[in-house]
Every structure is written in structure tokens, then in C-alpha cells.
Amino acid sequence: MAMGLALYRLPRAGLAGIRRRRRAAAEARRYFIHGAQLLARARSAPPGSSAALSHARSALEEADRAVAADPRDAAAHILRSAALELQGRRAPAIRALDAALSPPAARSLASSERADALTQRAGLRLAVAEGTGRRRERTLDAAVEDLTEAVRESPKNVRALSLLGQCYQEKGMTQEARRAYESALAEDDSLVNIREALRRLPIEPW
Incomplete structure (x- = not known):
């Protein structure tokens, strides 16, 4: 019972x-x-x-x-x-x-929403830790981690690709920055600032 x-x-x-x-x-x-x-x-x-x-x-x-x-x-x-x-x-x-x-x-x-949130967090982190030094380096690493995951979740996320290129450029990773910028432009070729950033990247010898 x-x-x-x-x-x-x-x-x-x-x-x-x-x-x-x-x-x-x-x-x-x-x-x-x-x-x-x-x-x-x-x-x-x-x-x-x-x-x-x-x-x-x-x-x-x-x-x-x-x-x-x-x-x-x-x-x-x-x-x-x-x-x-x-x-x-x-x-x-x-x-x-x-x-x-x-x-x-x-x-x-959803995947696209998660990508947007990750991209937004990366952007905020970069804005908070401006300048140079170890804190900036740690922030760049954390932002790259967020943005890489965002691109995995949403490969055509232009803002994530653009920010990722900027992070790589600041870290001195020219080839990675070039790939990220080119991917962003492939999705939206009207991004004048990204096209200019790509043009300013040094050409590395083969």
C-alpha cells in the first residue's frame, strides 16, 4: 500500500x-x-x-x-x-x-547564440585590459580562446573573425591574423577597416 x-x-x-x-x-x-x-x-x-x-x-x-x-x-x-x-x-x-x-x-x-556571446565576452575583455604587459597578454590569450570557440560554433561570424584577426595581429601571429581577416572579408567584403588591417600586415618570407 x-x-x-x-x-x-x-x-x-x-x-x-x-x-x-x-x-x-x-x-x-x-x-x-x-x-x-x-x-x-x-x-x-x-x-x-x-x-x-x-x-x-x-x-x-x-x-x-x-x-x-x-x-x-x-x-x-x-x-x-x-x-x-x-x-x-x-x-x-x-x-x-x-x-x-x-x-x-x-x-x-543555440550555436550561433553561443558564438555571439563568446565574441561579446572577448570584446569586453579586450576593452577592460587595454595597454601592454602581462595582464594584456593574458587577456589576449583568453580572447583568442573565446573567439576560436566562437568561430568553431559559427564559422561565418564576421565579428568573431575580425576580432580574432586583431588579437593575432597584436600577438605578432601574422599568418593567423591574415587567415582570420581573409575569412572575415570572404563573408563581408565591405569591411574597410579589416581590408586596411590586412593591407598593413607585414609580408613574411616563404
Whole structure:
């Protein structure tokens, strides 16, 4: 009898858990959509203006609510990162992308979305650690790791290829930089800055 009762209760408990997760996901989606709309307004406002910062802060609040409702949804963490970046808060923006790219949230990302998040994290890391020295070298290595993975996930990701070329160029890896730049131009030949960077690369002897 007790065994039968346990078998009866387990499916019901499972169904209740599923319902709770669905409610949480629906709630998170509402917060995310509102936050994305606020982020779009922040981006359309003049950079650094009070309107841009106000919308960015409001977008961050909605992203925080979405994360609290469903922390396993990477989209909410990515929205949070974007809102933080617009406020000039790059270090916490990187941490938000770390959360998006780590289990369990990472499992909700498609390959192209994962590539975009990796590329964004690399770009933020490079912006935070400007200059020279060991810190810059470590940042370049971490960025190359992110960007290489991004290109594996999405081989036609132009921004990832362009940033990868810039990292290789800074590291003095001319052949690798040339291949990355040429791959970027093969996808979008209108990239004047990348074409110019490719032209400036030294020609190595065979």
C-alpha cells in the first residue's frame, strides 16, 4: 500500500514541478521582453545621455527579474550584460556573460547564440585590459580562446573573425591574423577597416 502511494505521489510531484518551471519561464520571458524593449530605447538614445542611462538601468532591473525567475535561461544573463555595458560597467557585464556561458544556462543557447556571446565576452575583455604587459597578454590569450570557440560554433561570424584577426595581429601571429581577416572579408567584403588591417600586415618570407 505504501509503495503504491509513493508511486502515485511521485508523478504528481513531478507534474507540479513542471508547472512551476513553466510559470517561472513565462514570467522570465515577460521580464525579458520588457527589458529588451528598454535596451533598444537606450541604444537609440544619444550615447551617454540621461535618457540612455535611465533606459539602461530600467533594462537591467528587468533583466535581474528575469534571472531571478529563471536563472537557467541564458538570454536573461545576456540582456543583463548588455544593460551593464551601456552603463559603462564592463567587469560585471563580463560576469553576466560568464553566467550565460556556464551550465545550466549555456544549454539554452543555440550555436550561433553561443558564438555571439563568446565574441561579446572577448570584446569586453579586450576593452577592460587595454595597454601592454602581462595582464594584456593574458587577456589576449583568453580572447583568442573565446573567439576560436566562437568561430568553431559559427564559422561565418564576421565579428568573431575580425576580432580574432586583431588579437593575432597584436600577438605578432601574422599568418593567423591574415587567415582570420581573409575569412572575415570572404563573408563581408565591405569591411574597410579589416581590408586596411590586412593591407598593413607585414609580408613574411616563404
